[in-house]
Amino acid sequence: xxxxxxxxxxxxxxxxxxxxxxxxxxxxxxxxxxxxxxxxxxxxxxxxxxxxxxxxxxxxxxxxxxxxxxxxxxxxxxxxxxxxxxxxxxxxxxxxxxxxxxxxxxxxxxxxxxxxxxxxxxxxxxxxxxxxxxxxxxxxxxxxxxxxxxxxxxxxxxxxxxxxxxxxxxxxxxxxxxxxxxxxxxxxxxxxxxxxxxxxxxxxxxxxxxxxxxxxxxxxxxxxxxxxxxxxxxxxxxxxxxxxxxxxxxxxxxxxxxxxxxxxxxxxxxxxxxxxxxx
Amino acid sequence: xxxxxxxxxxxxxxxxxxxxxxxxxxxxxxxxxxxxxxxxxxxxxxxxxxxxxxxxxxxxxxxxxxxxxxxxxxxxxxxxxxxxxxxxxxxxxxxxxxxxxxxxxxxxxxxxxxxxxxxxxxxxxxxxxxxxxxxxxxxxxxxxxxxxxxxxxxxxxxxxxxxxxxxxxxxxxxxxxxxxxxxxxxxxxxxxxxxxxxxxxxxxxxxxxxxxxxxxxxxxxxxxxxxxxxxxxxxxxxxxxxxxxxxxxxxxxxxxxxxxxxxxxxxxxxxxxxxxxxx
Numbered sequence: 001x002x003x004x005x006x007x008x009x010x011x012x013x014x015x016x017x018x019x020x021x022x023x024x025x026x027x028x029x030x031x032x033x034x035x036x037x038x039x040x041x042x043x044x045x046x047x048x049x050x051x052x053x054x055x056x057x058x059x060x061x062x063x064x065x066x067x068x069x070x071x072x073x074x075x076x077x078x079x080x081x082x083x084x085x086x087x088x089x090x091x092x093x094x095x096x097x098x099x100x101x102x103x104x105x106x107x108x109x110x111x112x113x114x115x116x117x118x119x120x121x122x123x124x125x126x127x128x129x130x131x132x133x134x135x136x137x138x139x140x141x142x143x144x145x146x147x148x149x150x151x152x153x154x155x156x157x158x159x160x161x162x163x164x165x166x167x168x169x170x171x172x173x174x175x176x177x178x179x180x181x182x183x184x185x186x187x188x189x190x191x192x193x194x195x196x197x198x199x200x201x202x203x204x205x206x207x208x209x210x211x212x213x214x215x216x217x218x219x220x221x222x223x224x225x226x227x228x229x230x231x232x233x234x235x236x237x238x239x240x241x242x243x244x245x246x247x248x249x250x251x252x253x254x255x256x257x258x259x260x261x262x263x264x265x266x267x268x269x270x271x272x273x274x275x276x277x278x279x
Numbered sequence: 280x281x282x283x284x285x286x287x288x289x290x291x292x293x294x295x296x297x298x299x300x301x302x303x304x305x306x307x308x309x310x311x312x313x314x315x316x317x318x319x320x321x322x323x324x325x326x327x328x329x330x331x332x333x334x335x336x337x338x339x340x341x342x343x344x345x346x347x348x349x350x351x352x353x354x355x356x357x358x359x360x361x362x363x364x365x366x367x368x369x370x371x372x373x374x375x376x377x378x379x380x381x382x383x384x385x386x387x388x389x390x391x392x393x394x395x396x397x398x399x400x401x402x403x404x405x406x407x408x409x410x411x412x413x414x415x416x417x418x419x420x421x422x423x424x425x426x427x428x429x430x431x432x433x434x435x436x437x438x439x440x441x442x443x444x445x446x447x448x449x450x451x452x453x454x455x456x457x458x459x460x461x462x463x464x465x466x467x468x469x470x471x472x473x474x475x476x477x478x479x480x481x482x483x484x485x486x487x488x489x490x491x492x493x494x495x496x497x498x499x500x501x502x503x504x505x506x507x508x509x510x511x512x513x514x515x516x517x518x519x520x521x522x523x524x525x526x527x528x529x530x531x532x533x534x535x536x537x538x539x540x541x542x543x544x545x546x547x548x549x550x551x552x553x554x555x556x557x558x
Contacts, residue, residue, distance in 0.1 A: 127406025132450075157471040165457055171411075178444055181469040183476065190460040192436040196479060197462065
């Protein structure tokens with residue numbers, strides 16, 4: 001039986017640390033406001049916003065749930081973000097993606113000040129992450145690192161194969177892993193023989209959103225799998241990861257389940273970034 | 280006999296293209312000035328500056344050879360760069376590295392305006408490269424791409440193993456290669472079994488400055504090698520690359536020699552970046 005890399009204990013430990021910091025910050029009179037800004041009514045953003053706001057309040061932050069109308073102009077969204085950026089009570093800002101059609105993500109995200117940019121949406125902040133000048137990467141990439149650390153996986157010299165080259169996971173994660181002395185391979189849709197790469201990996205991180213892209217026969221015995229994929233089950237009931245759990249689990253030493261793995265950490269990682277100016 | 284990936288024809292073709300553009304630019308009255316700024320008397324910078332200035336003049340640019348004294352203050356260097364940045368006759372600026380001790384590279388390089396930053400020294404420009412928002416990477420990384428293109432090496436789906444994770448070659452090159460749909464592995468000093476990775480590579484790019492780090496037994500038959508390494512020969516006579524040419528050449532399909540390979544292109548790549556605002 002492979003070890004299950006559950007997200008909940010990782011999130012719980014992080015929450016404890018955050019609670020202590022929040023309390024300290026409250027006593028010092030520092031900002032604890034969290035602006036969760038949604039434009040329009042994308043259904044998954046509505047759900048995610050609700051979860052984040054609730055988790056923030058539970059931890060002791062002061063969430064501000066903002067919903068701008070679908071038909072907002074670019075200028076209106078930018079003005080709102082600028083006002084929040086200047087608001088001394090706001091510690092961090094998250095703008096939910098995707099934005100309604102016609103709104104430019106890069107131009108709008110530049111209105112979020114770097115030090116309040118909790119998910120590396122501002123392209124300047126994203127560039128800093130990619131250039132190795134900031135570790136405040138997008139929250140899912142940080143969640144993978146947090147999980148590896150919690151389960152005491154020593155990354156030095158390990159071969160890490162990341163499947164996916166997205167801006168939110170694959171590419172920034174590769175930089176975080178390199179900074180920790182892992183040997184990193186980034187595979188993607190144009191990779192010819194995916195199994196050739198995964199079979200030499202000590203740790204595989206599938207992050208493409210394609211159920212079953214990683215199967216047990218593609219793993220080296222004893223490998224670790226941290227599954228970032230979130231896919232709706234074929235029967236529409238619940239979610240599954242990118243790794244085929246049934247075939248991977250007997251081969252690997254440790255694997256994170258979906259649900260209950262990385263996804264259970266991401267919200268807390270966003271909230272951790274609200275305290276980044278304390279570093 | 281492996282095909283020799285010579286740098287000269289690559290540089291020659293590029294120079295032809297540049298000459299045409301320079302002529303066009305001259306007729307339009309556009310800036311052709313190239314500020315080559317050295318602080319102090321680092322011997323290899325002196326040589327490199329001389330080569331660059333000569334090549335720039337030959338092509339039709341108007342080089343400005345600037346040597347600031349070793350004891351210049353950070354403010355003095357920044358003021359000089361700012362003045363050049365504002366000078367309408369200057370198309371591009373190169374600040375030679377290393378700077379004298381006590382001068383901060385990142386702070387100083389920020390004074391070079393992005394559009395005149397010919398070697399991605401400004402950390403904001405470097406972040407743009409790493410984030411995939413700019414292809415104007417440091418010149419050696421671009422030289423590798425230019426060589427692959429000249430010799431019509433189709434990168435799509437190929438496994439490229441880069442040895443070295445420096446800011447000037449390894450890390451930006453990985454992004455350029457990923458953008459061209461290669462599967463990319465970045466190895467480095469902490470990689471445990473380098474040969475394991477290079478043996479599955481279609482293209483190996485050693486870029487660490489360690490003679491003989493790549494030998495023929497570490498290659499898949501038919502692989503390509505683009506050697507970025509420049510090392511002084513053990514006998515002190517001339518230079519050699521990172522690949523052990525004698526053992527690699529019989530195994531691979533193509534290999535770039537040192538000298539005469541990538542190094543023969545780099546200077547021209549810097550000059551190409553003087554015309555970047557035309558893109």
